[in-house]
Amino acid sequence: MSAEQEGSILSVQHLTVHFPYGNTLILAPKDFVHAIDDVSFFVKSKEILGIVGESGSGKTTIGNVIVKLVRPSSASSIVKFDGQNIFSQSPAQERSYRRNVQMIFQDPYDSLNPRSRVMDAVSQPLIAQGLVQDGDSKMRMVSNALRAVGLNLAEVLYKYPHQLSGGQRQRVAMARAIVARPEFIIADEPVSMLDVSVRSEILNLMLDLRRDFDLTWLFISHDLAVTRYVSDRIMVMYLGRVMETGPTEEIIGGPQHPYTQLLVATVPAIDSALEDRPRAKVKVRGEIPSGINPAPGCRFQSRCPYALEECRKIDPPLIEVKPGHNVACLLVRAGKPEKT
């Protein structure tokens, strides 16, 4: 792991987030939703890491932890940005961290304040960070950000969100994210609310912004095809655990974990209209189990077509099968078998 972490801008180690469940007002909580269980990963500078998973897999919670909307539940959870633990920052460090790390949310209809005009929304981070002294420099920076996301200044500057289309709103949200010149942006399902024709514009914009502003992206999505398009590496999550992580083309082209294999096989792909492939699909049984006090063993064991007796007892650790490609499955072994 340590070799891989060279050049990484963000590293997450043993991140665990449990939410108490049930009546917590009077009684001490008995049950916990295990949103994230001992997850470690890193993001290299200027890369796009895609996190994919079904609903309830914990991918959104990861984003929320990184922007400090949610605190980890375990003291051994460490999130480092630029080598600095984000949970023990001085106020000045925290201030610069909050400028450096920005987030774009799923729903551009909800994430923009309906009562502030585009100008005000986009200049907000500048004012909060004390980055502008006068109206002129504010105007200049806002205009630059809006131009960078491909919006026509004259058309949008003094409009309210309800006067904009969905694609325009998401561009405004992106302008707001980049206006203070961050290094790292988390995009949580940024295109799932948009029409297909608009979606591709936003995805292309993400790639362009990375090139023009040297940005690093954490891209969170449930859509494998979209994630493949933008990401350099993909991390597959299931019920709060990492199942597999590796370079995009290896994950899509040669998935090792049974869960990833099923995911790749069940995603509807437009190509299947052309190739005449009556797919010999492995059937997925059942549905995603609840994350409340999960059973021991592998999280995917209840739906896995290859599950063994051992899988119910041992929670498999991530094992490196190829350089940079890690899989958490007892059936997949590289070199020496792991002892638990």
Next chain:
Amino acid sequence: MQGAMNSLDPLYRVGKQLTEAIRYHERSNETKAWSRAMELLELVGIEESRAREYPHQFSGGMKQRAMIAMALSLNPDLIIADEPTTALDVMIQAQILDLLRDLKKKLRMSVLLITHDVSLLAEFANMIGIMYAGKLMEVGPLARVIGCPLHPYTCGLISSIPSLTGKKERLMSIPGTAADLLNPPRGCRFNPRCSMATEVCMQKEPQLVEKRPGHLVACHNVS
């Protein structure tokens, strides 16, 4: 069958809701309707023991199965599925599509699948029709429409969808935003966003014409 998760009445047990349509349309008594309802649930893969549960005890996929059972209750020839899997996770989506495919074969029905997801159609449909702003732009056999689309809108749409297995190319997009239906554009409804639009496109609305065998297109520029 509606796509939403909210189409079941939360106050009635699932089995009870199923009998309602049966009793309304076929003069049958409660017991007969109930046993028919159980047959239907079995058909869509829900255990009989769950029939007395309320919809909130069902997962998203099971609700959709129950909706399919309800749609089947009167032995229809056609099922209209409006975005049946939009709110579901991919694996559950695959299960529901498999179910629809099986039932289609077993019960010899037709399915009209309405969706915004072209990839989903690519997996499921025999024939597809592409609509824009209230008009059909192109209709034809699946492989023809996806493989060699003739209408500029279909071309744009298909090249804006990222592929899972093919080559990774920069995605195209269609400029502009969807037409305002309060005040639809004159002539072809797609003309303000079309790169091939000519004078005639702004004046005259194109008719849906058979340009290739079985492949209909509404565009002046396709010969």
